[in-house]
Amino acid sequence: MASRRLLLVEDSSTMRRMLSTMLMEERLEGAKCFEVETAVDGVQALARIRTEARPELILTDYEMPELDGAGLCRAVKADKELRSIPILMLTTLGDTHNKIAGLEAGADDYIQKPKGPEEFQVLVARIRAHLRIADLNAEVVSLTRLQDSAIKKHKFELGLAQKVQFALMPRPPKPRGILRLAVRYTPANQLGGDVYDFYRLENNRLGILVADVSGHGVNSAMLSGMVKALAAPLSLAVLEPGELLAGLDVATEQYFPEGYFCTGFYLIADEETGLVRYAGVGHPPGIIIGPKGPRTLQSNPGMLGIGMVDGTAGDTERLEPGESLVIYTDGLTDAMDPCDVLFGEERLKTVLQSHYGADPSEILNRVDEALDRHTAPGRPSDDINIIVLQHLAK
Numbered sequence: 001m002a003s004r005r006l007l008l009v010e011d012s013s014t015m016r017r018m019l020s021t022m023l024m025e026e027r028l029e030g031a032k033c034f035e036v037e038t039a040v041d042g043v044q045a046l047a048r049i050r051t052e053a054r055p056e057l058i059l060t061d062y063e064m065p066e067l068d069g070a071g072l073c074r075a076v077k078a079d080k081e082l083r084s085i086p087i088l089m090l091t092t093l094g095d096t097h098n099k100i101a102g103l104e105a106g107a108d109d110y111i112q113k114p115k116g117p118e119e120f121q122v123l124v125a126r127i128r129a130h131l132r133i134a135d136l137n138a139e140v141v142s143l144t145r146l147q148d149s150a151i152k153k154h155k156f157e158l159g160l161a162q163k164v165q166f167a168l169m170p171r172p173p174k175p176r177g178i179l180r181l182a183v184r185y186t187p188a189n190q191l192g193g194d195v196y197d198f199y200r201l202e203n204n205r206l207g208i209l210v211a212d213v214s215g216h217g218v219n220s221a222m223l224s225g226m227v228k229a230l231a232a233p234l235s236l237a238v239l240e241p242g243e244l245l246a247g248l249d250v251a252t253e254q255y256f257p258e259g260y261f262c263t264g265f266y267l268i269a270d271e272e273t274g275l276v277r278y279a280g281v282g283h284p285p286g287i288i289i290g291p292k293g294p295r296t297l298q299s300n301p302g303m304l305g306i307g308m309v310d311g312t313a314g315d316t317e318r319l320e321p322g323e324s325l326v327i328y329t330d331g332l333t334d335a336m337d338p339c340d341v342l343f344g345e346e347r348l349k350t351v352l353q354s355h356y357g358a359d360p361s362e363i364l365n366r367v368d369e370a371l372d373r374h375t376a377p378g379r380p381s382d383d384i385n386i387i388v389l390q391h392l393a394k
Contacts, residue, residue: 003032004131007055009045009072010038010090011064015113019059026124033124042067046075049082057131058087060107062098069098070105077106084137086130158190158218165191165221168228173198173206177271179319180390182360184368185383192383193220193262194329195228199235204271207235208387209244211264211304212283212329216383219260223305226255227262241266241279242312245304249281253307261303265327269319274391276325279314284330287349289356290323294349297325322393324363326352331382332367335375343374360388 006023010016016038026033037055039045041064049055058076062069069089077083089102089110099110108130114120165187172181185194193216199207211227213220230251234244244266252262263282269275278286280299288295297317302309319325328348335343351370355363364386371380 003035004057005053005055006034006036006127007045007048007058008036008038009040009042009058009060009064009069011040011061015061016040019114022120023124034127041065042069042072042075045072049076049085054082055085056134057127058085059090059127060087061090061113062095062102069107070101073102073105073107084134084141086134088126088130161218161221162187162190165225168225169196170198173200175271176204176206178274178321178392179206179269179271180360180392182364182388182390183386184364185385186380187383188216188331188381191218191221192216193224194331194383194385195224196385196387197228197231197235199232201235201268206269206271207244207266208269208327208389209235209264209266210283210327210329210385210387211248211262212331212383212385213262213305214260219257223252223256223260223262227252227264230255231266240314241268241277242314245279245281245312246309249304249307249309252305256305261305263299263330264304265299267325267327269389274319274321274323276317276319276389277314278317279312281309281312284328284333284345287326287328287345287352288317288319288323289326289349289352290320291356292320292323294353319389319391321391322357324352324356324360324388324390326363326386326388328386329382329384331380331384332371332386334382335371335380335384336378337374338378343371347374357393360390363388363390 008016008020020036020038023034023036037048039048043066060069060072073087076085076087086108089107090113091099091110092113102110111123111126114123169185172183193213196210201207209231213223231248234247238244238247245264248264265280265283267276267278278297281302281304283299285299286297300312333343333345333348351367355366367386
């Protein structure tokens with residue numbers, strides 16, 4: 001075991017020689033315990049600390065010329081590079097005032113100047129105890145730095161992943177007819193499990209997919225990307241929304257780990273007539289708002305990604321002028337206020353219907369405002385995705 005570096009600060013030459021000699025002669029299992037440098041006062045001690053090898057512990061007298069023990073303590077503890085060095089104040093019997101002053105100045109401990117072998121062994125034991133504490137503190141600091149570095153790296157990588165995920169979330173396509181679109185995606189964490197996509201289909205038809213992978217975070221985000229990648233070719237290969245969802249269930253089953261699943265809602269809208277063919281599995285219902293009041297597009301029960309969807313029934317609706325279809329994930333209606341009251345489907349319908357005449361982006365703004373009021377001072381705990389498809393009023 002390597003010997004430990006000590007700095008002994010003592011103005012008495014006799015005491016300085018005696019203590020330094022005894023400390024350097026101290027052995028543990030045959031090995032030398034301490035290397036001892038000396039200084040006559042606080043000024044010389046500070047000069048040595050800053051220009052020579054840094055001591056692992058300082059032993060200092062209280063009363064010294066130039067700079068006393070309390071001043072040395074204050075100077076060391078004020079320096080962020082030195083403050084971790086333990087300082088033991090050497091005192092004389094009954095020197096209560098100096099003990100208190102030394103501790104208040106930053107000394108880690110005090111001990112009476114040894115006058116015999118037994119008292120010297122007490123000093124050695126106290127030195128070893130403070131060196132152990134210093135070693136543990138240094139280990140904690142090192143582990144904290146490693147942890148901070150890992151956290152910074154993790155945040156950086158999450159930030160990059162978030163940018164990639166948001167880059168995969170498409171902007172609404174430019175309108176080709178009577179329909180207008182707006183979308184808003186808000187992950188609960190840096191990464192989310194909600195995913196959506198738009199597909200330009202033949203004959204001025206537009207496919208819209210909204211899916212919600214269970215959970216949120218890295219795993220759900222990766223699986224949501226898988227859902228998006230698998231759904232795109234299906235949108236070109238199938239004619240009915242229910243067929244796409246059934247195909248997506250089969251395709252995702254081989255990739256979803258045990259315990260993961262997703263819900264989905266898919267529609268094909270005719271951009272010339274407003275006709276909407278749709279199907280859903282385990283997903284919240286779509287909501288149509290307009291002059292005639294709200295109505296819902298129901299989803300089928302079940303889950304995607306576990307290979308149990310055997311054909312999915314769909315239905316047809318038509319968006320009339322001035323009507324909007326809102327598709328969303330359950331993070332919206334499941335958002336809770338401080339008393340654990342859900343935002344809920346009925347509250348959502350009320351907010352949507354009261355603003356049905358607004359353009360799609362403004363409808364999203366009104367929903368955001370209502371949700372913020374409901375969850376304040378908190379925020380929703382799940383990812384939220386909302387798409388508004390609107391038939392322009394005549």
